[in-house]
Amino acid sequence: MGNNIGTFHILLADDDADDRQFFSEAISELRMEHKLSLFKDGKELMDYLEHPDTQEADVPHILFLDLNMPCKTGLDCLQEIRANSKFKDLSIAIYSTSSSEKDIEETFIGGANIYIKKPNDFSKLKKVIKDVVNINWQFHTSGLNMETFLFSI
Amino acid sequence: MKFYIKFDGIAACKVIVREHLNALGIKYEMLSLGEIIINNKISDDIFDQLQNDLGRYSIEIVSNPKNQLIQRIKDTIVELVHEPDMPLTTISVYLAEKLNLSYGYISNVFSEYTYSSIENYFIIQKIERAKKLIIEEELTLTEISYKLNYSSVAHLSGQFKKTTGLTPSMFKRIIERRRLSAKTS
Numbered sequence: 001m002g003n004n005i006g007t008f009h010i011l012l013a014d015d016d017a018d019d020r021q022f023f024s025e026a027i028s029e030l031r032m033e034h035k036l037s038l039f040k041d042g043k044e045l046m047d048y049l050e051h052p053d054t055q056e057a058d059v060p061h062i063l064f065l066d067l068n069m070p071c072k073t074g075l076d077c078l079q080e081i082r083a084n085s086k087f088k089d090l091s092i093a094i095y096s097t098s099s100s101e102k103d104i105e106e107t108f109i110g111g112a113n114i115y116i117k118k119p120n121d122f123s124k125l126k127k128v129i130k131d132v133v134n135i136n137w138q139f140h141t142s143g144l145n146m147e148t149f150l151f152s153i
Numbered sequence: 154m155k156f157y158i159k160f161d162g163i164a165a166c167k168v169i170v171r172e173h174l175n176a177l178g179i180k181y182e183m184l185s186l187g188e189i190i191i192n193n194k195i196s197d198d199i200f201d202q203l204q205n206d207l208g209r210y211s212i213e214i215v216s217n218p219k220n221q222l223i224q225r226i227k228d229t230i231v232e233l234v235h236e237p238d239m240p241l242t243t244i245s246v247y248l249a250e251k252l253n254l255s256y257g258y259i260s261n262v263f264s265e266y267t268y269s270s271i272e273n274y275f276i277i278q279k280i281e282r283a284k285k286l287i288i289e290e291e292l293t294l295t296e297i298s299y300k301l302n303y304s305s306v307a308h309l310s311g312q313f314k315k316t317t318g319l320t321p322s323m324f325k326r327i328i329e330r331r332r333l334s335a336k337t338s
Contacts, residue, residue, distance in 0.1 A: 144281055148288065
């Protein structure tokens, strides 16, 4: 992959409107050219991803996924996405309030690339999102191995 | 049947590029990886064809000079971390000598276009190499730390944890368990 991957496409699925607002603000401060798509729950997200018009070339670069959502939980979505090889280059960042090593490990084994222990304050959250997007961008632009891309923050 | 492959991405990439250049009858000279000189003039059609053929392997022809420099910096760093005996020089001296440019210039161009510093990129690549070696299981963590010029295994583990958020042993366990669950499902 080259140095330029065009617009960096970011997805976020979270049922909490305040959280979506925080994320949007944090992401709007990124330096790279990007596009953000928001989803209110897991079902809405999966409908979008599985829409037949979503070709392999338009698969987004990174998905931020809240673990606790109604209808479809983050783990359900993770499982469905990882079962579809079309999304092998999509990095999945799961965020949760749990910081137990067991939860982190299980999430990674389920196919997540990034595990975010959600910070309580907004300025920390912003920093975390920036760090995550940056490291992910490096993986995409330098053709690093996605299968061993694990990052816990 | 299910099996795992071990591979050398750089060698594979060189073979792919050579095969495609030969197939199109292009006369070329391959300098260090990533730099190719074509001696005769070739038609736009053939160049487009080459670009398409290589694109299938996610190999991209870089034409903008700044991007070319960034690609050379990245390739030089990747080559360095794959050296069987990594030289002990600092990354700044190494790059300045290899690319014959001042480190200040190299470092500014790199940061401006990649949202990362060279030092940070060098660490990412060293950890990436460490991950591969950990999974291959031929070397102990101590041997890996020597191979990648860390002063101690603690230094490597510390940088691994800082870069990935995981300890090397947790990383290894996750990858093993992922492979196991892929096998049984």
